[in-house]
Amino acid sequence: MPLRPLTVACPACGSENVTYTCEPSCCFNHVCGDCYSSFELFTELLGDNPGAGQKPSQERDSLAPTVACARCESLDVFMVEEAASSSRPLVCAACQASLHLGFASVDAR
Helix, strand or coil, X not given: CCEECCCXXXXXXXXXXXXXXXXXCCXXXXXXXXXXXXXXXXXXXXXXXXXXXXXXXXXXXXXXXCCCCCCCCCCXXXXXXXXXXXXXXXXXXXXXXXXXXEEEEEECC
């Protein structure tokens, strides 16, 4: 199954103009470029997804949304390409975990 880089909609305004504002493996604080709300991302383990696919070969954009796997803490968390965007299922390419994306510390502006 093809995987693609993580995209996130702002929990305050729904914009996908979201930027990661910290260094990898830190606090996962993100900011919306449209409404300036800030929030942190986290994942919850849903189970295993054997054969989940391999991570895309392109280099990671340091400002792109980033989150750690709830199981192994890898940053190799991707979206399943053909999945509906409303459910936003995620897969860890490192340990093949199926993940749910969560939002914390939302500061809506």
